[in-house]
Amino acid sequence: MATVREIYAYLDGQAPFSLQLGFDNAGFLVGRGDRAVTTLLVSLDITEEVVAEAVEIGAQLIVSHHPVLFHPAKSITDRDPNGRILLALTEQKIAAICAHTNLDAVFGGVNDALAQKLGLIQVEQLKQDGVDTSGRPYGIGRVGNTSGAPMYAPAFAAFVKQTLGANGVRYVDVRRPVRRVAVGGGACADMLQDALAMGCDTFVTSDVKYNGFLDAKALGVNLIDAGHYPTEQVVVPVLAKWLSAGFPTVTVATTQRHKEVFSYL
CATH class of the missing domain: 3.40.1390.30 (NIF3 (NGG1p interacting factor 3)-like)
Incomplete structure (x- = not known):
């Protein structure tokens, strides 16, 4: 059994959140630190589809690269996509940890994977x-x-x-x-x-x-x-590997729904 707080501390050891750039908002962004985690989902982004996927597999935590909260929120309602994502996370009691520019910079992170x-x-x-x-x-x-x-x-x-x-x-x-x-x-x-x-x-x-x-x-x-998604998606299996090694009793899944958002003609 692991908690959200323990998983955050582990990721902080792998890719210290203190290394994030000044504009960034990486870290433990949604949820309760003492929430027990038996299943977690890893994704490049946290979208409405990813939250729904987490619900379906019974995940208590999503670990992503891009922050689910980047700019200060003036409201959290179902009138916009970010509000719906945050409402879904809180209503389903799913926590979110986001490792962004700290994961870009450290050895073994995004750029080494690329x-x-x-x-x-x-x-x-x-x-x-x-x-x-x-x-x-x-x-x-x-x-x-x-x-x-x-x-x-x-x-x-x-x-x-x-x-x-x-x-x-x-x-x-x-x-x-x-x-x-x-x-x-x-x-x-x-x-x-x-x-x-x-x-x-x-x-x-x-x-x-x-x-x-x-x-x-x-x-x-x-x-x-080569596109934002393709050049950073390479870190998702790295995160999954780190988390599986650090928490062998936790089921670590990678998203099957989140894909490149645009196409070319």
Whole structure:
């Protein structure tokens, strides 16, 4: 038997919540700390469909990457999606713990999972932001080298799409072979200069604005926007693995309902 508070403390040891960026709202966001947990559900986001799924499997807790509460709520009603989600959680007595930018930054988190998924080797930090209280370095983004014969951007973009299960990708091809790759799960396009400083010829991230593509072309860096969901969904099995190891008596499920929200024509 485990409690919500114990699971939160365990996750705090794996990816300290104190490392989250200043704009973030990661942590134990909904529920009672002393609530016993026999089943939990892991998801990238907490949506109405995910809450319904948690109810169906009898979960007392949802662990997600994106915070279910990001901005201060002025009201919680059934008139908007966030209100309905929060009402459903509280009415069904389901707690929510959300590990966001702290999970982006730590060793073994989002960006290590993304680098591993793409088969990169000799992985290192893209930018070190500091060290935690245990002296472990942390920072968002990773850099690694490809193995085997180098590809050019079109072929590598196709590989990224297939490997991450993305519905589509956008990319800039500067006609440089892909050998040294930076990755930033989620919206990390503002780290393009960091990737360049690390000697990268290619950067994989998401949510790139038009200016970002222009900058990449001008700087001579292949830029691949593989989507927010595909570049971060890779951490869901990591969270499930951590939680299963930490709480072997708890049933740990991963969502089967939450998918990429948009398609490409």
